[in-house]
Amino acid sequence: MLVSTKEIEVRYAETDQMGVVYHANYLVWMELGRTQLIKDLGFSYAQMEQDGIISPVIDINVSYKKSLRYGEVATIHTWIETYDGFRVVYGYKILTPKEEVALIGTSSHVCVKKDNFKPIIIRKKFPEWHIAYENAKKQGE
Amino acid sequence: MLVSTKEIEVRYAETDQMGVVYHANYLVWMELGRTQLIKDLGFSYAQMEQDGIISPVIDINVSYKKSLRYGEVATIHTWIETYDGFRVVYGYKILTPKEEVALIGTSSHVCVKKDNFKPIIIRKKFPEWHIAYENAKKQGE
Amino acid sequence: MLVSTKEIEVRYAETDQMGVVYHANYLVWMELGRTQLIKDLGFSYAQMEQDGIISPVIDINVSYKKSLRYGEVATIHTWIETYDGFRVVYGYKILTPKEEVALIGTSSHVCVKKDNFKPIIIRKKFPEWHIAYENAKKQGE
Amino acid sequence: MLVSTKEIEVRYAETDQMGVVYHANYLVWMELGRTQLIKDLGFSYAQMEQDGIISPVIDINVSYKKSLRYGEVATIHTWIETYDGFRVVYGYKILTPKEEVALIGTSSHVCVKKDNFKPIIIRKKFPEWHIAYENAKKQGE
Numbered sequence: 235m236l237v238s239t240k241e242i243e244v245r246y247a248e249t250d251q252m253g254v255v256y257h258a259n260y261l262v263w264m265e266l267g268r269t270q271l272i273k274d275l276g277f278s279y280a281q282m283e284q285d286g287i288i289s290p291v292i293d294i295n296v297s298y299k300k301s302l303r304y305g306e307v308a309t310i311h312t313w314i315e316t317y318d319g320f321r322v323v324y325g326y327k328i329l330t331p332k333e334e335v336a337l338i339g340t341s342s343h344v345c346v347k348k349d350n351f352k353p354i355i356i357r358k359k360f361p362e363w364h365i366a367y368e369n370a371k372k373q374g375e
Numbered sequence: 376m377l378v379s380t381k382e383i384e385v386r387y388a389e390t391d392q393m394g395v396v397y398h399a400n401y402l403v404w405m406e407l408g409r410t411q412l413i414k415d416l417g418f419s420y421a422q423m424e425q426d427g428i429i430s431p432v433i434d435i436n437v438s439y440k441k442s443l444r445y446g447e448v449a450t451i452h453t454w455i456e457t458y459d460g461f462r463v464v465y466g467y468k469i470l471t472p473k474e475e476v477a478l479i480g481t482s483s484h485v486c487v488k489k490d491n492f493k494p495i496i497i498r499k500k501f502p503e504w505h506i507a508y509e510n511a512k513k514q515g516e
Numbered sequence: 517m518l519v520s521t522k523e524i525e526v527r528y529a530e531t532d533q534m535g536v537v538y539h540a541n542y543l544v545w546m547e548l549g550r551t552q553l554i555k556d557l558g559f560s561y562a563q564m565e566q567d568g569i570i571s572p573v574i575d576i577n578v579s580y581k582k583s584l585r586y587g588e589v590a591t592i593h594t595w596i597e598t599y600d601g602f603r604v605v606y607g608y609k610i611l612t613p614k615e616e617v618a619l620i621g622t623s624s625h626v627c628v629k630k631d632n633f634k635p636i637i638i639r640k641k642f643p644e645w646h647i648a649y650e651n652a653k654k655q656g657e
Numbered sequence: 658m659l660v661s662t663k664e665i666e667v668r669y670a671e672t673d674q675m676g677v678v679y680h681a682n683y684l685v686w687m688e689l690g691r692t693q694l695i696k697d698l699g700f701s702y703a704q705m706e707q708d709g710i711i712s713p714v715i716d717i718n719v720s721y722k723k724s725l726r727y728g729e730v731a732t733i734h735t736w737i738e739t740y741d742g743f744r745v746v747y748g749y750k751i752l753t754p755k756e757e758v759a760l761i762g763t764s765s766h767v768c769v770k771k772d773n774f775k776p777i778i779i780r781k782k783f784p785e786w787h788i789a790y791e792n793a794k795k796q797g798e
Contacts, residue, residue, distance in 0.1 A: 247399060247544040249392035251445060256388055257714040261681035262529040280587025291680040293720040298713065301774070304392060305562025348675070351724070388685040393630070398573040399543035403670040421728025432539040434579040439572065442633070446703025492583070529679055533672035533727060540670060586674060
């Protein structure tokens with residue numbers, strides 16, 4: 235598959251006094267989209283962490299276009315924007331119930347060892363992930 | 376000391392669409408009060424965790440009395456309600472800027488080993504904490 | 517229906533450095549359970565707020581029994597514990613994937629006007645909700 | 658003043674199972690830095706909202722450099738990166754206790770009416786803010 239899709243019901247706790255979803259909470263949703271993409275590719279991020287590897291966020295770029303409100307269901311699309319065997323950039327688009335774009339963004343990640351935060355080469359450490367990511371990236375072109 | 380005091384500026388992120396602090400966030404504030412009390416007693420919760428012991432919450436009881444809003448500074452008072460060498464119950468009172476009671480509550484905790492969640496006896500494992508907690512409790516009577 | 521059921525995937529953001537779900541986040545989940553129960557009864561909490569009525573939490577009582585971890589799916593059961601036409605007490609039980617009890621708890625609520633926080637009588641203001649709540653409560657006995 | 662400074666104690670609730678501050682929480686801290694800058698300029702964001710104007714985030718760009726842990730105190734520096742009378746871009750640098758850079762980032766904001774999200778011209782609606790922002794920007798050059 236190319237672009238992963240996940241629906242997210244807005245939680246009351248996610249709103250702020252503007253009456254809309256608080257901007258930082260979209261980063262949590264982007265993580266849900268990323269997790270879904272990894273799942274759709276046949277892997278489990280939770281399992282990777284149990285194997286002693288974590289994948290911290292290196293940078294985040296987000297543009298907020300439309301607000302979302304409690305009672306609405308958002309849809310997040312997630313794909314692999316770039317991947318070079320070491321660093322992954324995920325792309326995200328969040329849609330309102332009316333299919334308007336609420337947010338577009340990217341996040342960059344590397345994989346590191348949990349105990350010392352030393353980077354690892356995905357291509358070497360997780361060859362199966364590497365192949366799946368290469369394929370998912372190509373499908374996106 | 377008897378009752379520990381900490382001031383907390385309401386964060387925008389802590390509000391919800393009711394325009395007031397979201398109720399679950401008070402549990403975070405209770406933790407700030409608890410951390411301050413432990414600090415006032417001369418200890419460090421962060422250090423305890425580095426020593427491999429954690430202190431999970433066993434139960435929480437909270438009554439919400441008044442709302443708090445963004446732009447306000449709350450004051451949290453924290454004390455040791457009961458302590459028996461094994462289980463600690465902390466008491467909390469959160470005040471509005473006008474010194475009205477916003478919340479009263481308690482939380483119960485035990486100490487367990489971080490790697491296997493097995494309970495430990497505070498009195499035996501941390502005799503200095505034990506004495507300090509006994510004294511702080513007595514001062515509250 | 518009697519007891520409402522909702523599945524909740526643990527989010528990475530909901531964990532803390534203990535490696536388990538942070539205790540305050542269960543209050544957010546209890547709200548998801550409550551929202552599901554209201555939906556199962558044929559109503560919408562979001563709609564009620566749009567009509568100018570909010571339902572703040574008056575008190576919370578929670579006992580934590582087992583931890584939940586990232587990668588797990590929790591199940592929350594929610595029911596009406598007591599209801600007198602004015603005040604509702606919801607009951608909650610959260611289960612681990614192995615159907616062990618992770619949490620039991622209650623939350624009490626009244627309904628108030630959004631603009632002045634004055635309480636309203638559910639029985640009078642929302643007679644249809646009143647009947648549904650009475651019925652749901654009876655089914656629980 | 659040119660660059661505003663605020664110290665932030667890491668909260669336990671802000672950590673995740675990696676054992677460090679969860680990445681989305683830095684956006685909350687950036688807001689604390691922004692609020693401090695506005696305060697240092699002699700204004701109050703809370704007051705602005707009470708006057709019916711809100712200032713939503715338009716975009717966020719963040720690079721994560723170093724982790725922060727529970728028990729540490731971070732320092733956030735905030736300044737006005739660009740300002741044109743309509744749109745403000747704030748710059749942020751978060752430092753670890755050892756004064757290493759943990760994060761650099763920017764956030765863009767406009768001001769809109771709370772009731773209809775229509776944009777307003779800061780220069781016209783808030784001439785005093787306008788002058789203060791112009792001055793703060795110049796000092797940054």
